[in-house]
Amino acid sequence: MKRGLTRFNVTSLVLGMAFLYLPILILVIYSFNASRLVTVWGGFSTHWYRGLLSNGPLMQSAWISLQLGIVSATLATIIGAALALALTRLGPFRGRGLLAFLGFAPLVMPEIITGLSLLLLFIVIGLDRGFWTVAIAHVTFTSCFVAVIVQSRLVSFDRSLEEAAVDLGATPAAAFRLVTIPIVLPAIAAGWMLAFTLSLDDLVIASFTSGPGATTLPMRIYSQVRLGVTPEINAISTLLIAIVTVTVLAITITLKRENSTG
Amino acid sequence: MRMPQRGPDRGRIAIIGLPSLWLTVFFLVPFVIILRMSLSDPASAQPPYRPLLDWSQGWAGIRLFIEGLDLENYATILTDPLYASAFLTSVRIAATGTLLTLLAGYPIALAMARASRRWQPFLIALIFLPFWTSFLIRVYAWIAILEQDGLLNQVLLAAGLVSAPLMLLNTEIAVQIGIVYTYLPFMVLPIYAALEKQDGSLVEAAQDLGSTPARAFWQVTLPLSLPGVLGGCILVFIPVMGEFIIPDLLGGSDMLMVGRLVWTEFFSNRDWPMASTIAVMLLAILALPIVIGQRRAGVGSMKP
Numbered sequence: 001m002k003r004g005l006t007r008f009n010v011t012s013l014v015l016g017m018a019f020l021y022l023p024i025l026i027l028v029i030y031s032f033n034a035s036r037l038v039t040v041w042g043g044f045s046t047h048w049y050r051g052l053l054s055n056g057p058l059m060q061s062a063w064i065s066l067q068l069g070i071v072s073a074t075l076a077t078i079i080g081a082a083l084a085l086a087l088t089r090l091g092p093f094r095g096r097g098l099l100a101f102l103g104f105a106p107l108v109m110p111e112i113i114t115g116l117s118l119l120l121l122f123i124v125i126g127l128d129r130g131f132w133t134v135a136i137a138h139v140t141f142t143s144c145f146v147a148v149i150v151q152s153r154l155v156s157f158d159r160s161l162e163e164a165a166v167d168l169g170a171t172p173a174a175a176f177r178l179v180t181i182p183i184v185l186p187a188i189a190a191g192w193m194l195a196f197t198l199s200l201d202d203l204v205i206a207s208f209t210s211g212p213g214a215t216t217l218p219m220r221i222y223s224q225v226r227l228g229v230t231p232e233i234n235a236i237s238t239l240l241i242a243i244v245t246v247t248v249l250a251i252t253i254t255l256k257r258e259n260s261t262g
Numbered sequence: 263m264r265m266p267q268r269g270p271d272r273g274r275i276a277i278i279g280l281p282s283l284w285l286t287v288f289f290l291v292p293f294v295i296i297l298r299m300s301l302s303d304p305a306s307a308q309p310p311y312r313p314l315l316d317w318s319q320g321w322a323g324i325r326l327f328i329e330g331l332d333l334e335n336y337a338t339i340l341t342d343p344l345y346a347s348a349f350l351t352s353v354r355i356a357a358t359g360t361l362l363t364l365l366a367g368y369p370i371a372l373a374m375a376r377a378s379r380r381w382q383p384f385l386i387a388l389i390f391l392p393f394w395t396s397f398l399i400r401v402y403a404w405i406a407i408l409e410q411d412g413l414l415n416q417v418l419l420a421a422g423l424v425s426a427p428l429m430l431l432n433t434e435i436a437v438q439i440g441i442v443y444t445y446l447p448f449m450v451l452p453i454y455a456a457l458e459k460q461d462g463s464l465v466e467a468a469q470d471l472g473s474t475p476a477r478a479f480w481q482v483t484l485p486l487s488l489p490g491v492l493g494g495c496i497l498v499f500i501p502v503m504g505e506f507i508i509p510d511l512l513g514g515s516d517m518l519m520v521g522r523l524v525w526t527e528f529f530s531n532r533d534w535p536m537a538s539t540i541a542v543m544l545l546a547i548l549a550l551p552i553v554i555g556q557r558r559a560g561v562g563s564m565k566p
Contacts, residue, residue, distance in 0.1 A: 003462070009376055012369035013385070019366075020392050020446065023403040026413060030406065083281035090274060095282065102285040104556040108497065110504020110548070112521045113541045116528060117292030120538070123309060124295055140288040143281070173273070194394075201396040204506055208528075218398050225398070225511065229406045237399040248394050252387055 024241065031234035048235035058220055058236065065200055065217035068131065072138035073195035079139065080146025080195070081188055087147070088154040089180075106141040107148070114141055115208030122209065129211030137209040138199040145198060146191035153187035154180075190251045197244050293545075299538035301331035311534050335539035345523070345540070352520040353547075355434065355509075356502040359441035360449075360495050366442050367449035367494065372483075374450070375457035382458075386451070393447040401440050401511050408436050408512070432514025440508040445501070449494035456490025457483070496555040500548050520544050 005013075031049075035042025052058060083103050087096070106114065118137045119129075127133055161183070165175035203218040210216065217240075224233055305312040313330025316323035339345040374385045392400060407413045408430040415427040430436055460483065468478040502508075506521035513519070520540060527537035 003376060003378055005373060005376055008369070009373035013373045013377075016366070016370040016373075016446075016450075017388060019443070020389070023407060023443070024392065024395065024400070026407065027399070027403040079281050079284050082277045083285075086278045086281060090278060093278060095278075099278070099282055099285070101556055102289055103281065105552060106285075106289060108500045108552055108555055110501055110521060110544065112504045112506050112524045113296075113545060114289075116524060116537060116541050117296040118288065120295045120299055120534070121288070121292040136288060140284070143284070147281075197394050201398070203398050218396065221402075222398060225402050225405075229402070229409070233402065237396070237402065240399060241395050244394050244396070245391065248387075248391055 027234055028238045028241065031231060031238040033231055033234075036231060048231040049239075051232055052235055052239075055232070057215075058217075058232075061215050061217045061220040062236075064131065064214060068135055068138065068216060069196045069199040072135045072142060072199045073192050075135070075139045076143040076195040077146050077188060077192045080143035080191055081150050081184070083143065083147040084150035084154055088151055103144050103147050106144045109141075111141075111202070111204035112208075115205040118205070119208040129209060130214045133209045133211065134206050134214060134216065137205050138195075138202060141205065142195035142198045145194050146188075149191040149194060150184055150187045153184050157183050186254045189254050193247050193251045193254075197247055200240070200244070296538045296541055298331070299535055300335055300542045301333065302535040302538075303330075303332070303334065304533045304535050309534075310532050335536055336543075338536070339539060339543060344518075348518045348520055348523045349543070349547075351518055352503055355437060355441075355519060356499050356505075359438055359445070359502050360499045362438055363442045363445050363449045363498050364491065364495060367446055368453055368491070370446075371450045371453035371457055371490075374454045375460075386454070389447050389450050397444060398507055400444055401507050404436065404440055404443065404512060405431060408439070431512065432517075434513070434517070436512040437509055437517060440512045441498075441502055441505070444508065445498045448497040448501075452493035452497065453487055453490040456487040456493075460486050493555070496551050500551050500555065503548060504544055 030041075032044050032046065033040075033042055034045035034047060083099070086093075087100055087103065115137070118133075118140065122129060122133050162175050162179050165179045166172060170178065201218060202216075203222050206216045206219055207222075210219065217236075221233060221236065224230065299311065302311045302313065304310055313327050315327045319326070339349075370389070374382060374389070377385055405412075409415070410427050410429070410431070412431070414430065415424075418424045419427065464482050464486070465478045468482050469475065473481065504521040504524075505519060506525055509517045509519045509522050510525075513522075521544075524537050524540050524544075527533045527540065
């Protein structure tokens with residue numbers, strides 16, 4: 001592509017970024033609003049943040065979502081990394097086409113279908129709905145996102161490094177452990193963080209697969225959002241945005257280091 | 263490409279077996295169950311559907327079970343105007359939304375591809391950052407903007423552009439804004455990837471031969487980016503067809519899209535078979551785009 005921005009290009013970028021970021025910025029600003037009215041500015045206050053801490057059900061849901069994110073991201077990373085390896089490193093095998101399809105479909109499947117179908121599975125096999133059923137559901141769709149990240153790393157790095165290790169006398173298993181694993185490690189870390197944020201965000205799939213006592217944070221937020229816009233929701237949203245932004249910055253830095261060492 | 267020598271067989275079996283088993287049990291099998299549920303009838307019992315398979319009766323039980331399955335729900339969907347209109351509304355809104363996202367996304371992708379190499383990773387991160395932020399929160403953010411006494415109306419009134427507040431929230435306009443807003447990254451990135459790969463000398467050659475920049479764009483740049491455009495459109499159209507949160511929060515109570523219909527049938531009406539039937543029909547509509555999507559943007563070709 002030819003470099004150099006025209007005035008039209010600059011305008012597109014500025015308008016695009018403003019469109020993407022203004023609504024989030026407004027939401028963050030109004031979380032510090034002293035007034036309960038969300039559209040009238042009544043001065044600066046951290047009132048709503050202090051209110052969050054004393055909101056028992058909300059804090060409990062936040063705790064559940066945090067645990068859920070850690071458990072499901074860890075499992076999803078193991079399965080997703082295996083999926084990426086199977087599709088890039090093991091050559092042809094029976095059922096490879098089907099596995100590639102099963103690894104792609106959950107990425108684009110409407111959540112409502114994934115949620116409903118998993119719920120029906122849990123009912124048929126008689127699994128009580130709660131924390132673990134949501135965890136299974138989250139692992140299922142987030143592992144495919146992990147696979148995308150790990151696989152893009154696996155196909156982009158120089159295969160001759162592995163071959164050189166084998167030529168120098170390493171067994172394939174040792175070459176894998178000493179060469180391949182260190183190279184894909186940053187992608188695996190980034191995959192874990194992506195799976196974690198996806199789990200933290202999910203409303204629809206959790207609503208279908210959750211049970212009593214396992215109300216996640218997005219489910220709690222949704223039930224309040226339905227009643228209208230309130231500064232408390234702005235405050236909890238701002239905190240979530242802050243957490244996610246920090247996580248994404250960490251991923252970007254991790255991947256950057258990966259690029260400079262790879 | 264493969265390993266010079268294959269790894270030990272046990273490792274190979276584990277690496278293929280683990281994701282295969284997981285995705286078969288928790289992704290493939292559930293679709294068989296949803297298919298079976300769509301052939302059942304609702305019942306006011308626990309569980310709320312008929313027929314149930316009674317193993318204790320042996321073959322007679324299995325025969326009774328199979329005889330109890332029927333296509334009634336599909337007939338209802340095809341004949342009841344409520345369901346037909348929900349599907350038509352979804353297709354129309356998803357198609358319009360995809361087109362609007364394309365119109366908003368293409369200029370951004372073009373500008374990103376033309377930016378200097380040093381800036382590109384930063385721009386990609388900026389486009390993708392909102393995608394990581396909760397979908398629910400991003401849709402929620404628009405409620406305060408689009409409300410009757412919301413910020414947009416305040417600005418429009420103050421600027422004297424309108425004399426009375428516009429009705430924006432709970433309209434299709436709000437839904438389309440929500441779609442463009444939340445799905446923009448999915449459109450921008452595949453188009454950007456296609457544009458980025460293009461050889462700049464092609465446009466230069468066209469211009470050297472007397473083409474205006476505009477004509478060079480229409481005859482060289484745009485046609486060469488069409489695979490990215492198709493990829494982006496598929497990545498937007500498929501999830502929007504099943505979208506629940508956007509129509510629910512921004513569309514008002516009479517905005518009936520398929521995703522919302524599944525939710526209502528399941529949670530409010532407790533009609534599991536009908537919810538499953540709608541899901542199966544939705545999947546049938548999306549099967550072709552999903553297969554094309556996998557061919558074009560399958561795992562591995564899409565970089566984060």
